[in-house]
Amino acid sequence: MSAELLNGSRLAQRVRSRIRRSVKDLKFTPGLAVVQVGDDPASTLYIKHKQRDCEKVHFHSEVHRLPADISQETLIVHIEALNGRVDIHGILVQMPLPAHIEKEAVIDTIMPEKDADGLNPVNLGNLLINREGVTPCTPTGIIRLIELSGKKIEGKHAVCVGRSPLVGKPVGLMLLNRNATVTYCHSRTADLPAATERADILVVAIGKTEFITAEMVKPGAIVIDVGINHVNGRAIGDVQFAAVKEVAGFITPVPGGVGPMTRAMLLENTLKLAIGD
Ligand code: NDP
Numbered sequence: 001m002s003a004e005l006l007n008g009s010r011l012a013q014r015v016r017s018r019i020r021r022s023v024k025d026l027k028f029t030p031g032l033a034v035v036q037v038g039d040d041p042a043s044t045l046y047i048k049h050k051q052r053d054c055e056k057v058h059f060h061s062e063v064h065r066l067p068a069d070i071s072q073e074t075l076i077v078h079i080e081a082l083n084g085r086v087d088i089h090g091i092l093v094q095m096p097l098p099a100h101i102e103k104e105a106v107i108d109t110i111m112p113e114k115d116a117d118g119l120n121p122v123n124l125g126n127l128l129i130n131r132e133g134v135t136p137c138t139p140t141g142i143i144r145l146i147e148l149s150g151k152k153i154e155g156k157h158a159v160c161v162g163r164s165p166l167v168g169k170p171v172g173l174m175l176l177n178r179n180a181t182v183t184y185c186h187s188r189t190a191d192l193p194a195a196t197e198r199a200d201i202l203v204v205a206i207g208k209t210e211f212i213t214a215e216m217v218k219p220g221a222i223v224i225d226v227g228i229n230h231v232n233g234r235a236i237g238d239v240q241f242a243a244v245k246e247v248a249g250f251i252t253p254v255p256g257g258v259g260p261m262t263r264a265m266l267l268e269n270t271l272k273l274a275i276g277d
Contacts, residue, residue: 038068090116141261159199
């Protein structure tokens with residue numbers, strides 16, 4: 001039997017409708033500031049999507065485009081100015097940054113109370129001690145997609161393939177906080193299939209086109225494909241979708257799975273920060 005599709009686009013639409021309703025009841029407009037350093041075309045496109053999302057939920061959004069050769073000090077001063085603005089509730093710095101800028105120093109500068117991406121060490125630290133506040137967008141979206149399956153997370157064996165601070169590591173912590181038993185896999189894992197085939201919940205975030213085959217998946221598993229690999233102008237996931245969907249119980253498509261939920265969670269984080277929740 002074919003797996004049930006976990007439709008991220010549809011779920012994201014529902015999230016946005018809920019946010020729009022919440023914004024109507026507010027006496028102010030939530031504001032998101034996006035900082036772009038340089039003019040990487042992919043970043044420009046992602047930012048355009050974020051702005052469009054903000055419009056849909058009636059947030060104020062502004063983009064601060066700074067030159068690629070800006071010094072780290074000047075960039076930090078710019079972010080500090082945004083930290084001080086009362087009309088800006090969420091700040092995010094679009095990655096990647098030019099090589100001469102230390103990413104961590106920039107993320108550290110964003111006040112935890114305005115950290116729309118949930119990547120400031122304070123917010124990640126709170127996640128570590130199971131005091132989830134603002135959590136990173138992609139992992140939060142993944143949890144919502146797993147919940148959409150209607151299956152309980154508690155007691156399940158979750159396997160995260162990939163351990164980046166952006167996706168793999170925090171999603172593993174979020175699953176652990178929800179009482180899953182979590183295994184992390186990465187490029188040095190000795191026998192990857194032995195781990196993945198025991199997963200009730202399999203989260204794959206490695207950036208390798210169709211790396212996960214049907215043989216690596218436990219029948220009935222929930223498979224979350226985070227990967228976005230650009231092949232001949234198309235976005236392809238880290239999972240062999242056609243084959244794996246014949247084995248899995250639930251699966252996210254690429255595109256239309258994790259991607260739209262990542263964007264929706266950015267809006268949710270901004271609202272959370274705006275209302276001080
Ligand atoms: P990173 O490159 O930061 O991390 C990749 C991880 O995969 C690393 O932990 C690496 O291991 C691991 N890995 C690489 N090769 C293998 C392998 N052969 N076997 C097992 N593990 C491996 O990537 P990100 O986490 O930032 O992103 C992962 C993917 O998700 C990308 O395709 C990215 O485009 C996509 N993405 C999608 C988002 C969305 O909204 N849909 C959001 C963010 C990312 P090690 O640590 O040992 O090097």
